[in-house]
Amino acid sequence: MSAGRFATVVLPLAALALLGAAPKPDGSEQAVQKIVASPGFKAAVADLDRTHDRMVADIVTLTEIPAPPFKEAAKGRAVMAMMKAEGLADVEMDPEGNVMGLRRGTGPAGGKLVAFAAHQDTVFPEGTVTKVRREGTRLYAPGVGDDTRSLAVMLAYIRALDAAKIQTRSDILFVADVGEEGPGDLRGMRYLFGKGKYKDRIQAFFSMDGLNPAGITYAAVGSRRYRVSFHGPGGHSYGAFGIVNPMAAMAHAVDELYEVKVPAHPKTTYSASVVSGGVSVNSIPADVTLEVDMRSESAEELAKLDARFLAILKDAEAHENAARSTGVGKITVTPKLIGERPTGSTSPEAPIVRTVAAAARAAGYTPQLDASSTDANIPISLGIPAVTIGSGGGGGRAHSLDEWIDVAKPESLRGMTVGLAALLATAGV
Amino acid sequence: MSAGRFATVVLPLAALALLGAAPKPDGSEQAVQKIVASPGFKAAVADLDRTHDRMVADIVTLTEIPAPPFKEAAKGRAVMAMMKAEGLADVEMDPEGNVMGLRRGTGPAGGKLVAFAAHQDTVFPEGTVTKVRREGTRLYAPGVGDDTRSLAVMLAYIRALDAAKIQTRSDILFVADVGEEGPGDLRGMRYLFGKGKYKDRIQAFFSMDGLNPAGITYAAVGSRRYRVSFHGPGGHSYGAFGIVNPMAAMAHAVDELYEVKVPAHPKTTYSASVVSGGVSVNSIPADVTLEVDMRSESAEELAKLDARFLAILKDAEAHENAARSTGVGKITVTPKLIGERPTGSTSPEAPIVRTVAAAARAAGYTPQLDASSTDANIPISLGIPAVTIGSGGGGGRAHSLDEWIDVAKPESLRGMTVGLAALLATAGV
Numbered sequence: 001m002s003a004g005r006f007a008t009v010v011l012p013l014a015a016l017a018l019l020g021a022a023p024k025p026d027g028s029e030q031a032v033q034k035i036v037a038s039p040g041f042k043a044a045v046a047d048l049d050r051t052h053d054r055m056v057a058d059i060v061t062l063t064e065i066p067a068p069p070f071k072e073a074a075k076g077r078a079v080m081a082m083m084k085a086e087g088l089a090d091v092e093m094d095p096e097g098n099v100m101g102l103r104r105g106t107g108p109a110g111g112k113l114v115a116f117a118a119h120q121d122t123v124f125p126e127g128t129v130t131k132v133r134r135e136g137t138r139l140y141a142p143g144v145g146d147d148t149r150s151l152a153v154m155l156a157y158i159r160a161l162d163a164a165k166i167q168t169r170s171d172i173l174f175v176a177d178v179g180e181e182g183p184g185d186l187r188g189m190r191y192l193f194g195k196g197k198y199k200d201r202i203q204a205f206f207s208m209d210g211l212n213p214a215g216i217t218y219a220a221v222g223s224r225r226y227r228v229s230f231h232g233p234g235g236h237s238y239g240a241f242g243i244v245n246p247m248a249a250m251a252h253a254v255d256e257l258y259e260v261k262v263p264a265h266p267k268t269t270y271s272a273s274v275v276s277g278g279v280s281v282n283s284i285p286a287d288v289t290l291e292v293d294m295r296s297e298s299a300e301e302l303a304k305l306d307a308r309f310l311a312i313l314k315d316a317e318a319h320e321n322a323a324r325s326t327g328v329g330k331i332t333v334t335p336k337l338i339g340e341r342p343t344g345s346t347s348p349e350a351p352i353v354r355t356v357a358a359a360a361r362a363a364g365y366t367p368q369l370d371a372s373s374t375d376a377n378i379p380i381s382l383g384i385p386a387v388t389i390g391s392g393g394g395g396g397r398a399h400s401l402d403e404w405i406d407v408a409k410p411e412s413l414r415g416m417t418v419g420l421a422a423l424l425a426t427a428g429v
Numbered sequence: 430m431s432a433g434r435f436a437t438v439v440l441p442l443a444a445l446a447l448l449g450a451a452p453k454p455d456g457s458e459q460a461v462q463k464i465v466a467s468p469g470f471k472a473a474v475a476d477l478d479r480t481h482d483r484m485v486a487d488i489v490t491l492t493e494i495p496a497p498p499f500k501e502a503a504k505g506r507a508v509m510a511m512m513k514a515e516g517l518a519d520v521e522m523d524p525e526g527n528v529m530g531l532r533r534g535t536g537p538a539g540g541k542l543v544a545f546a547a548h549q550d551t552v553f554p555e556g557t558v559t560k561v562r563r564e565g566t567r568l569y570a571p572g573v574g575d576d577t578r579s580l581a582v583m584l585a586y587i588r589a590l591d592a593a594k595i596q597t598r599s600d601i602l603f604v605a606d607v608g609e610e611g612p613g614d615l616r617g618m619r620y621l622f623g624k625g626k627y628k629d630r631i632q633a634f635f636s637m638d639g640l641n642p643a644g645i646t647y648a649a650v651g652s653r654r655y656r657v658s659f660h661g662p663g664g665h666s667y668g669a670f671g672i673v674n675p676m677a678a679m680a681h682a683v684d685e686l687y688e689v690k691v692p693a694h695p696k697t698t699y700s701a702s703v704v705s706g707g708v709s710v711n712s713i714p715a716d717v718t719l720e721v722d723m724r725s726e727s728a729e730e731l732a733k734l735d736a737r738f739l740a741i742l743k744d745a746e747a748h749e750n751a752a753r754s755t756g757v758g759k760i761t762v763t764p765k766l767i768g769e770r771p772t773g774s775t776s777p778e779a780p781i782v783r784t785v786a787a788a789a790r791a792a793g794y795t796p797q798l799d800a801s802s803t804d805a806n807i808p809i810s811l812g813i814p815a816v817t818i819g820s821g822g823g824g825g826r827a828h829s830l831d832e833w834i835d836v837a838k839p840e841s842l843r844g845m846t847v848g849l850a851a852l853l854a855t856a857g858v
Contacts, residue, residue, distance in 0.1 A: 069709075123709040182711040221667060225710050236828065237722040238650060238802065241698035248687040248701065254680030258752065269670035272677065273710045278703030280552055281654050281720040281768065282611045283828065285702060291710040293666045323687065339710065373667065399665050399712045 028354035031425045036362045036417070041424065043164035048156055048416055049409070056139075056407050058082065058152035060132045063144045068128070069183045072097050072120040079120065079151060079176040086158040088174065096191035097178035100198070103158065105168040105427060112203040113171040114427045116157075116419075117375055118150030118391075119180035119188065119209065123399050137408040145405040146398040150208040150391040151176055153416055157423070169428035173198055180209070180375050182225070182293075185339040189378035204352050204426050205386035206419065207375040211395045211405065213363065213415035216356045217388035219371035220380040221267070222302050222343030223295040226335045228253070228313060230277070232320075233329030234286030244324045244331045246288045247277060253316035253333070254290065260308055266298035267371070268305055291338070297371045299343040310335060341373050342381035352385040352426060359421035363414050392416045457783035460854045465791045465846070470853065472593035477585055477845055478838070485568075485836050487511065487581035489561045492573045497557070501526050501549040501607045508549065508580060508605040515587040517603065525620035526607035529627070532587065534597040534856060541632040542600035543856045545586075545848075546804055547579030547820075548609035548617065548638065552828050566837040574834040575827040579637040579820040580605055582845055586852070598857030602627055609638070609804050614654075614768045618807035633781050633855050634815035635848065636804040640824045640834065642792065642844035645785045646817035648800035649809040650696070651731045651772025652724040655764045657682075657742060659706070661749075662758030663715030673753045673760045675717045676706060682745035682762070683719065689737055695727035696800070697734060720767070726800045728772040739764060770802055771810030781814040781855060788850035792843050821845045 035041050048055070067075035080099045083091045088101030099120070105113075122143030124130070132141040154174055161168075179187030193199050207217075230246035230253075254272045262268040270292065277288030294309060296302035317333040346353060348369055357367035372388060379386035392415015395405035406412075464470050477484070496504040509528045512520045517530030528549070534542075551572030553559070561570040583603055590597075608616030622628050636646075659675035659682075683701045691697040699721065706717030723738060725731035746762040775782060777798055786796035801817065808815035821844015824834035835841075 182709040237700035238724045251680040251683030255684040258677040271666035274707030276705045295667045
């Protein structure tokens, strides 16, 4: 997941309802209740229960195949083989690297469909050890929860639907997509909705990302990301002392950025995330590179922060060129936009939101609406009903090397029922 | 060379003399004049002339054996074989990696000796292509001038002394040492003067480093180098926004450091040289590492700067822990000293300095005194008369991938006579 679905604005649905007129019933609640009471759904859940160990084994297998941004292919091939093994039709890897398989419904071939996605990529760079360490019901590994558990849960759904012989009205497109994290900049989703062969058929979209089964991401947090190059002449640390240093310009910019006040609501954030530069301790560096991430629930606040940041860069450049000698060269500061995600929102009263909320309640959870930056940003920006939901189970420390999940069956299984019920209610049975 | 012998304080000897009373003559001038006029010296120079192509071939051979810091062994073995081939006695590699051979004088065995050194290591990391490209009289390759030419010149001296049948009074210890550049932190010299078998016998020391035959490094620029670890909890750029960021602490420290005013005389410098940290644009980093180099001609100024820098680090740590939430962890800033070179000076009136000056003048150069950070720092700090001199010839861009030297014979040879005359005058003939 891209935006901390665990820690953003959270509104219980009831509170949302209190903000305005209570939403009119639209049948979502009843449809979900009918589904979860059905023998077919119960049979599917029984299969999830029976094959839970298999699902956990799939998490381990897939986690241990590294999938850094732009290097998802090995994991993609493994998922493709698993989708085929589950009997999915038309399994393929698209030119961007998304792996997809279609589960036909009873409707006409080539009609509208529901897409259900989990992402292959992790935030972790090449070389990160992704070996899973198990302690009791806990699995520790980078990427184990974000988003490998979701991939395994998706495979378990395919298996359970077949075991329970459930036929949906719409086709369901299961997608293991690429490019969700940072530098990927939602490239998988951009392809799926911009160029992919199913692009005009998707009428509803679920991203399963992260764990919280009560969380419903209905709003897309927008982001702008920059890679900033600070360049100067460089030289000997002693012999050339007194010349401008791109490191000092970078430091000045970051120091100023961290003085910027942003609103808590709409939530707006920034992060100086990655830095590198210099070749040896006895050389003034010629190049320093900084990566910065800025996000907001509000397009207006994001634009404001973006403008402020660009002004800070100009100021840092001018400051360094004034502070030290430019006799052998000046500092230049060049920001390059490396990521831009649209801001937007599925209506909190849209059927897809109500359906997930009903499914969460049916499993005993109190649904919570949140805003985040996820694969759903792309369909949301296109006006396609889309939400991001969780795969269940406990866990923590996503995006850190000590990431972990808890696969203790009762809670894991209960969480898994939410996505399945919401998917079936949306696809129709 | 470690400290830009090309670009530090340069005082013509005449100017130095003007600063106080003219130094009393001590016989250095006459001794050098007598040597350069002697048939033996002329025969040696004739040999340097005759075997100049061989010296150039040695430069190429040795440059093309990479010698990154701590990885000098292959080059060391090649130099050892060449020293043996030149008939030097007691050729050996010491446990640190220095390669040495003794040329016996007429004095008693085991008595005082003169050491003459050039360093094996280059600043270039493993994997750097060191293939020499020749264009006319120019040789291009990383490390070709710093300090490989000096190694070849040292071998040529050994050959010429034998060809001219010159006997010195003192033994001469020829040393191809390790660890002169950055991270090596003068480890070769520390061993030679701290533990080596000749450590109590060295009464005078020459380092031949770089090209300028008129330059005499008599003062040791001291340095302190730190690798600073900025550590924090890390987390999701959006979800965990508001927590402390080690990048912000690093930036605050660098920004403050670059406000520090240091004296131009005694020359005192700092450089924030290398930085790295962060794993992905959408994560608040857990670790940022910064390397800083500080130098001064004055031990007192260096200590002052060092204390100021350490205070800045403490301040940056406190500032960041106060500016943002420490709920999931605090910022810790941990400096590690990775380099420390002593400050000091051989008296500009010491015989060894006057001798080199006289040898430079005898070759038609105007001697220039400078301060730098070189292998001579170690003997200087121990009170042993020591200077660093150049090997002659033209060149430029030391410490860069486009380093080059010009081996056009007339100028190359003229430069080589300076070191030979100074060595003979110091060892006595």
